[in-house]
Amino acid sequence: MARRLPPLFALKAFEATARLGSVTRAAEELGRTHGAVSKQIRALQEHAGTALFDKAGTGLRLSRQGEELLPAVAQALDHLEHAWLRMLDEARAPSVHVACSATFAMRWLVPHLAGFYRRHPGMRVRLSMTSAREIRHQGADLVVAWDRQSYPERDQARAIRVADVAFGPVCAPDYPVSVKGRRLSCATRIVHEHTSRAWNVWQDNADRRITSKAELSFPHTHLCIEAALSGLGVALVERRMVHDDLLAGRLVAPAQFVPFADGLAIVPASERADSPAANAFIAWMIDELEGG
Template sequence: MRQLPPLSALRAFDAAARLGSVTRAAEELGRTHGAVSRQIRSLQDHLGAPLFDKAGAGLRLNAQGLALHAVVAEALDRLEQGWRRVRDEARGPSVHVACSATFATRWLAPRLAGFYAAHPEVRVRLSMTSAREMRDEGADLVIAWDWRGFPAADQARAIPLAPVAFGPVCAPAYPMDAVLGREIAVPSRIAHDHTSSAWDQWAAATGRAVTGASELSFPHTHLCIEAAITGLGVALVERRLIAAELADGRLRAPCGFAEFPQGLVAIPSGERPMTASARQFVDWLTGALVTA
């Protein structure tokens, strides 16, 4: 017999710990303030020790609370992921794919009709997230190019999909000339918050460097692209993501595009065997990327 406190009390504790407030926890859970307070008191009674200290009008986890929340948060995350997986499987074959929001919206989603045409029985669920958060989505597959910083076990499971090629892009009238030599100075360089090594990788691949008198940084590639289109600076972008802008002249690539050595990969979950649906998606995606 498991000796655990009620799940409702653990959920109330988790919400209060994350939000730092019983009131906000009650709002998130759809319960009254009094009900959440009673659940937290019940949990503390089971433990025989307090879990929070007062912090002004809010709450702050004490040492016992921090230790318990680390366990509870991980358990609830795994429970949620497992529930979604079983629910999805019960509804029929499916594949949960995590990738960057820019890749999903600019390249993948417009082509999903091709996958559905080949596999109408399989449902695709997308998690669009930043590169920093992708490994925590509980997905069947994580699609990434900047994956060399992932844990060794993830890297060992990586399935190559296609090469990636990056190039500096800017608005047509932006002052950037490809013939300036090895060092290319521009008024402003645009960087990505979570893949800041991209400019260094481009320099290593080409033997050239773009330096900016100033630098702008954004958390999503889409924002970097939009900033370049409006003339705010020079962004470094994978060629597939800006094919339309290059074709219609909203962006230009004075230096062309250089392949990065690691390429785009699919990383299957390490918690369970790769499903048939996931394999079908990988095979389709590989073919679609090659023809893009």
């Protein structure tokens, strides 16, 4: 039986307009004219026999029917895009799609990635970003993470440990910090909004306590590091993420780095997680992380 589907571009025009809230912005994203996008939306509504958008001032808002349709269309387009990009990657060269935090990508993975290409010149690595707050695989084959508390139990159980990790407090060299016995005192403690338990784990593992008059929170680790570099307070970060800053004297560690039991792991996220390219990436990560 033939599929009863509207034209693909009509669905793309609908999804882009709904997501961006504007035919003009949708046309810019799709590389079409305003008139072409409007025509496709009208054709889709005529085909459906119902309005998918209502007028809202000078803009548009989804009708009830449009709100019901949008999630299915967006998901279908996401799946189609991921499958298409994966096919293109495989057509060009064996590849692996890796998701990780922006901080890990910027401060460790990308600076070390040349080593992977030297070892495997015929393979390619595609990167996308994820976070502890929102696990966004985006079609990834492998997800790199050390805070996996929010991951499903199945993913936690099959995570492949690739390295030990050690976290410790860091701050600018001239930031006032008092260390007396087992207590570290400062004016401001910098907290990651979505992994705030890290400070408690550090205190337990280091057998130390930190006291502060205020807390400053950020949604990403690299923002916590930048805040520490700017002298805004004391941040708790993984040692590899600030290795160069400590060596250069841009940051200091007023107390020790201590291991966190979960370590850094790679979580398989697709059926291609056992491909030759994925296995090569995992093996390289283990070797590279052992070297620092």
